Amino acid sequence: MTQLDVVGLAMHSEPLADENFLGLPFASLDMAEAVKVVEQASLGGAWRYVVTPNAAHLARLYKGDANLERIYRNAWLCLLDSRVISRIARRVGLRPPPVVAGSDLCEVLFREVISPSTPICVIGGDDSCINTIKSRFALTNVHHMNPPYGFWRSEEEVAKAAAFIVASRADYTFLAVGSPQQEVLAARVAEIGGARGVGLCAGASIQFLSGAQKRAPRFVQQMACEWAYRLLQDPRRLARRYLVESPLGVLFVLRHALRRPDAGRSLRRRDAAGY
Structure with a gap:
């Protein structure tokens, strides 16, 4: 893809979908x-939001979360955030898009794109976390709000957070309140209108950037084992996500593979080839 192609894509407010994978754009x-x-889209006038589904997110689709599926379908940019899902999908004959981890995307934006004076908004994270990031990247124009736990179940609290985002007029808004609450908030901002810039459903990215949580070494990430590294760091909090929920995301992939008309022939060919 050329530089001109990329810039042209950024100017469109419609979803940038060119790959149907697992029924998602x-x-x-x-x-x-x-x-x-x-980066180009952040300079535009219309609010656009970015989602990065991983195995735990896909587990919710496997269980029939129609609202989350709608939010994904309406996202301006949908990127795959799971090397495990990518590898399994290829193993069963599917063609996944490139893996672009949300945490990596946020880190590159902070390190290479966002300048000290860039207006950014962060939803989630405590004051200590945000102050560390402001100091680390010499940021001078940060709008921060940390909604109460479970806010997404309250129309009033969601409205407050959405209004804060609209008022911030930020180029980049990092929604770091976990899934599906961050996706619900991103979609609500799109519905009410008036916001600008790009909203990124950032998950734990802000925690990683502040050093509150540690990422796996790069070689562990490339082996698709970052989930195991994080599980060992915080087993009490993450055991359910990685040992109960995420496997359902794998089942979601297998279900789509088996629904293909040529599923049986494709799997037999791959087995015969020694995959």
């Missing part, structure tokens, strides 16, 4: 292309 962009598209 993913964009076939690598990291460099995704960063450039998001």
Whole structure:
């Protein structure tokens, strides 16, 4: 994809979907292309939000979460955030889009794109976490709100958070309140209108950037084992996510593979080839 193609994509407010994977409208962009598209879109007038489904997110779709599926379908940019899902999908004959981890995308934006004076908004994270990030990146124009736990179940609290985002007029809004609450909030901002810039459903990215949580070494990430690294760090909090929920995301992939008309022939061919 050329530089001109990437800039052209960023100017469109419609979803950048060119890959139907698992029934979702993913964009076939690598990291460099995704960063450039998001950077260009941040300068536009219309609010656009980015989602990065991983195995735990796909588990909710497996269980029939129609609202989350709608939010994903309406996202401006949908990127795959799971090397495990990518590898399993290829193993069963599917063609996944490139993996662009949300945490990596946010880190590149902070390190290479966002300047000290860039207006940004962060939803989630405590004051200590935000102050560390402000100091680390010399940020001078940060709008921060940390909604109460369970806020997404309250129309009033969601409205407050959405209004805060609209008023911030930020180029980049990092929604770091976990899933599906961050996706629900991103969609609500799109519905009410008036916001600008790009909203990124950031998950634990802000925690990683502040050093509150540690990411796995790069070679562990490349082996698709970051989930195991994080599980060992915080087993009490993450055991259910990685040992109960995420396997349902794998089942979601297998279900789509088995529904393909040529599923049986494809799997037999791959087995015969020694995959």
